Amino acid sequence: MSFLEVTLFLLDGFKISLLIFAVTLLCGAPLGLPIAFCSMSRFKPVQAVSKVFVWIVRGIPLMLQIFIIYYVPGLLFQTPIFAHIDRYMASNFNILDAGRITAVLIAFVINYACYFSEIYRGGIESISKGQYEAGYVLGLTKSQVFKKIILKQVVKRIVPPMSNEIITLIKDTALANCIVVCEIIKQAKELAATKALVWPLFYTGVFYLLFVGILTIVLGKVEKKLSYFKS
Amino acid sequence: MSVLEVKNIKKSFGKTEVLKGISFSLEKGEVLSIIGSSGSGKTTLLRCLNFLEFASEGTISVNGKLIFDGQAENELSDSEIRNNRLHFGLVFQSFNLFPQYSVLENITLAPTLLNRGSEEEIKATALSLIERVGLIDKINNYPCELSGGQQQRVAIARALALEPEILCFDEPTSALDPELTGEVLRVIKDLKNEDSTMIVVTHEMEFARNISDKVIFMADGVIEEMGTPDEVFLNPRSEKTKSFLLKDIETVG
Numbered sequence: 001m002s003f004l005e006v007t008l009f010l011l012d013g014f015k016i017s018l019l020i021f022a023v024t025l026l027c028g029a030p031l032g033l034p035i036a037f038c039s040m041s042r043f044k045p046v047q048a049v050s051k052v053f054v055w056i057v058r059g060i061p062l063m064l065q066i067f068i069i070y071y072v073p074g075l076l077f078q079t080p081i082f083a084h085i086d087r088y089m090a091s092n093f094n095i096l097d098a099g100r101i102t103a104v105l106i107a108f109v110i111n112y113a114c115y116f117s118e119i120y121r122g123g124i125e126s127i128s129k130g131q132y133e134a135g136y137v138l139g140l141t142k143s144q145v146f147k148k149i150i151l152k153q154v155v156k157r158i159v160p161p162m163s164n165e166i167i168t169l170i171k172d173t174a175l176a177n178c179i180v181v182c183e184i185i186k187q188a189k190e191l192a193a194t195k196a197l198v199w200p201l202f203y204t205g206v207f208y209l210l211f212v213g214i215l216t217i218v219l220g221k222v223e224k225k226l227s228y229f230k231s
Numbered sequence: 232m233s234v235l236e237v238k239n240i241k242k243s244f245g246k247t248e249v250l251k252g253i254s255f256s257l258e259k260g261e262v263l264s265i266i267g268s269s270g271s272g273k274t275t276l277l278r279c280l281n282f283l284e285f286a287s288e289g290t291i292s293v294n295g296k297l298i299f300d301g302q303a304e305n306e307l308s309d310s311e312i313r314n315n316r317l318h319f320g321l322v323f324q325s326f327n328l329f330p331q332y333s334v335l336e337n338i339t340l341a342p343t344l345l346n347r348g349s350e351e352e353i354k355a356t357a358l359s360l361i362e363r364v365g366l367i368d369k370i371n372n373y374p375c376e377l378s379g380g381q382q383q384r385v386a387i388a389r390a391l392a393l394e395p396e397i398l399c400f401d402e403p404t405s406a407l408d409p410e411l412t413g414e415v416l417r418v419i420k421d422l423k424n425e426d427s428t429m430i431v432v433t434h435e436m437e438f439a440r441n442i443s444d445k446v447i448f449m450a451d452g453v454i455e456e457m458g459t460p461d462e463v464f465l466n467p468r469s470e471k472t473k474s475f476l477l478k479d480i481e482t483v484g
Contacts, residue, residue, distance in 0.1 A: 063235070134327035137281050138341035139317045148340065152331045228331045230375035231423060 006191065006200050013187030014207045016101065018175040024108040024169055032116030033107060039121050048103055057114040063175050070179050071101040073121065097181050104176040106115075115165055123158040124150070127231075134170040163219040167212055232258045232295045234428050235280075235397055240289035240338070241301070242275055247464045249275045250286065251452040257397065257445070260426040264439035264460075267449035268475060273432045275448070277399050281321045282312050282336070293318045293396060320390035324402040326382040328374040328389070334361065335370040347393070360388040364418050380411030384418050391422075400431040416442075436479050440464050448472045 001009075038050035057065070066184035074080030085099030101134035127150050188201040232255040242250040257263055265273045278284040280291065282299075291299040298315045299307070306320055307315070312408045328337050338357040347353060355413045358467060361367055364384035366377075374382055383403055390398055400419065404412035416438050422429065433439050439460065446463040448456040448471075456463055467473045 006340075130323060130325055130327040131329070133321075134323065134329070135341075136283065137316055137319070138314075138319040139313045139345055139387070140341060141313065144344050147346065149329050157333075186448050202233055228433075231330045 001191070001195060006197070006203065009191065009202060010184055010187050010200060013182055013184035014204075016097075016176070016181060016183045017170065017207075019101070020104060020108055020173040020176060023105050024112050025071055025166065027105075027109045028112035029116055031113035032120055035113055035117035036124065039117060040124065052115045054117060058118075058160065062107065062111050062172060063178050066104055066107040066175060066178055068127075070100065070106045100179050100181045101176070103179065104181055108172070112165070112169060116162070119158050119161045119165065120154070121201035123154040127153050145210070150224075151231040153217055156176050156229070156231055159223050159226065163215075163223070166219065167215055170211055170215070171208060181217065213220065233257060233292075234261075236290075236292040236295075237280070238290045238292075240276065240279055240286045240291070242272075242284060242286045244281055249452050252448075253452075254288070255445075255447060255454065255457060257428060257430070259428055261444045262423050262429045262431065262442050263445045264443040265430065265432045265449060266352055266436065266446075266475075267455075268478070272452045273449050273450040274401055275430055276381070277321065277401050277430065279325055280397075280399060281319050282316050283321075285414045308328065318396050319392060320393060320395035320398040320400070322383070322386050322390050322403050324405050325378070326374075326386045328385055329375050333373055334366060334377070334385050335373050335383055337374070340393050341389070342392050345393070345471065350392045353392075357388070357392060361385075363391075363421070364388045365414075373377075374472050378411060379407045380414045384414045387415075387418055387422075396428060397406060398427055398429045399434070400429065402432055402434060404433070406433060409457070411448055436464070436476070448475065450475070 035050060035054065038046050039054065041047045041050070060068075070082055071080075074083065080081055082099035082103045086097065087099075089098035104141050113186040131149055131153065135149045138150070174185045175181055176183045177189070180186065182190075182205055184207055185201070188204050189199045191200045235257040237256070238254045240250050240253040241248070251274075252355065254274055255263070267273055275284060278387065279286045283438075286299070287299050288301040289299075290297055290301065298318065312475060318470065321359050329340065332340060335357055337355070338360060339353050341349065342353045342356070343350070348356075356366070358370070361370055364387055366381060366384055369381065369385075375383070377385065387403075403419065404414050404415050407415065412435065419429070419431065420442055431442070441460075446458065446460050448463055448467075448469070450471045455469060458471045464474065464476065467476060
């Protein structure tokens, strides 16, 4: 196999990695917000449920969570739903791995939403009470105070920890290969098994590095854009 | 008719009674200074007037209209609380400017959100207020680029933008270097000349004496002494006032 062929073969896998990355970010980031608000709720039962949920999700390896999501419907309820999706999509639309990718996406979105929620909570709670009170004494409503005064300060504060988490996310997508989703590392292992080529496995690192390089530049720009004020 | 009439305000945090029945009234254009040692309840009193805390007993009336009654059965709704707050302005010890907004935006934000006029009107009012506090060359600067004294002057302009009937200051110079307190006190003094009704919680005794029409000395949640500056500062009747003022002289001297 030529270098170009290997590159294209790996790129096929990296597309799956990027898909997991994008969906997790687009769904997990917003989903983190309600979880954060529940964790900060003054209604204790809601707060307790939310905190226990976050504790469990952050306390179990993501790989294990992928196994749980994928296997539990079949084991407990005799409906291996993701395997069904796999077969259905493969035979009707010629789309491979659809069920397994779905299981991975569910696990990733829930897992990352919990991590994001804690970052949001930290950011929101770090804003001084005085900022809220300054808004209240000016006759603003709670939602005006949050949207017009607090939010941007929170965003500024959470950009560095979010950047960290986002960079971790692209590398975590490799975990999808535990249920044989053909992300980039799975593709490389495939080459090792079928063509006795080991170097592509190390070559995958270049894909990650390049992507993280782009992320670093983009996130750095966001950080710079918010550097006009100190909070 | 008094602009402000406060009757028998009581407030407890848990089992600690911070305000034990505060009553006073304020006429239009009057300046009231509240002095007293830390923990005497001065700040809590201001926070009750601005509805950041809610008194457990007592009443607050503005221009003869009862706006708060601790005995009332139903709690105030959010919009009633907001309307009540607008009778008062509050300048904080720690300024609390909005860091992501420029000086001008800090002042126009609330009037804009409250629909207090067209964009041009609001901006014109804001500019004249900034002029008054002497920061017209800083309108596009952000709070982090200003000194503490300048920030506090912006905070005063921000409070004035909503034209409150009573402007409250919570130790407006306590977070400032001695050389910066002067510029803030001057702005407050200028306001007095324009007939604003003000309540100033302060540790600046000289300033309180000069600016006030009325002085309240608070100790342990009660008004220990109330009167004109001369009465309170020159002929204090209560022992507590005497010893407080004496301590102040000692620390200064």
